Amino acid sequence: MRAMLFDGENPRLREADLPDPAPGAGELLIDVRACGVCRTDLHVVDGDLAHPKRPLVPGHEIVGTVAALGAGVTGFAPGDRVGVPWLGRTCGHCRFCADGRENLCDAPGFTGYTIDGGYATRTVADARYSFHLPRQYSDLEAAPLLCAGLIGYRSLAMAGDARRIGIYGFGAAAHIVAQVARHQGRT
Structure with a gap:
């Protein structure tokens, strides 16, 4: 290989x-x-x-x-x-x-x-x-989800049903979380 x-x-x-x-x-x-x-x-x-x-x-x-x-x-x-x-x-x-x-x-x-x-x-x-x-x-869209996506999902899930969330730092995980939160109608 x-x-x-x-x-x-x-x-x-x-x-x-x-x-x-x-x-x-x-x-x-x-x-x-x-x-x-x-x-x-x-x-x-x-x-x-x-x-x-x-x-x-x-x-x-x-x-x-x-x-x-x-x-x-x-x-x-x-x-x-x-x-x-x-x-x-x-x-x-x-x-x-x-x-x-x-x-x-x-x-x-x-x-x-x-x-x-x-x-x-x-x-x-x-x-x-x-x-x-x-x-x-x-494949290219899925690859970043295997790190930043998993980290972001875990943090968003830990926020429960909170309608307003805060994001500290702004790397790939925060970028993905912001998109998912917006899609869910959160601010």
Whole structure:
């Protein structure tokens, strides 16, 4: 497969030919169709986030199609269109995972940071953290929803039925939240 590699030292990615990854138990092999560039990806290659996997294939706003299933995977089939976000895996048993707050897991894995991501022609992902994607969005439209869209949705959902919301900072997540809130008739 073709991939863009971060060596952990130089912020300039280099193109490389790598062996195709194989899905392990509970994983999907995905043919990547699009992968967005998030500010977090830039933090990784700029050295702002400590201890990335080395070498690393960055990218965590992945849209692709399932090429193969690892042992034990259910709910997916080859050819399914899927998305892969930043949160790539969790332990499943810490107090946060047990309470449904996996985003705070004590032992997480992050796509494009501690797990190889989508700046490649293929990747593997934990099926539990992969999503079926609706067809009405193109690959390029869907990719940013896998980070900013998820973050924005989570924050908007936490606001409950509030008719008036405040947005602090204004990156991609806030941009998406503002559009959804306006569509919902909020101010």
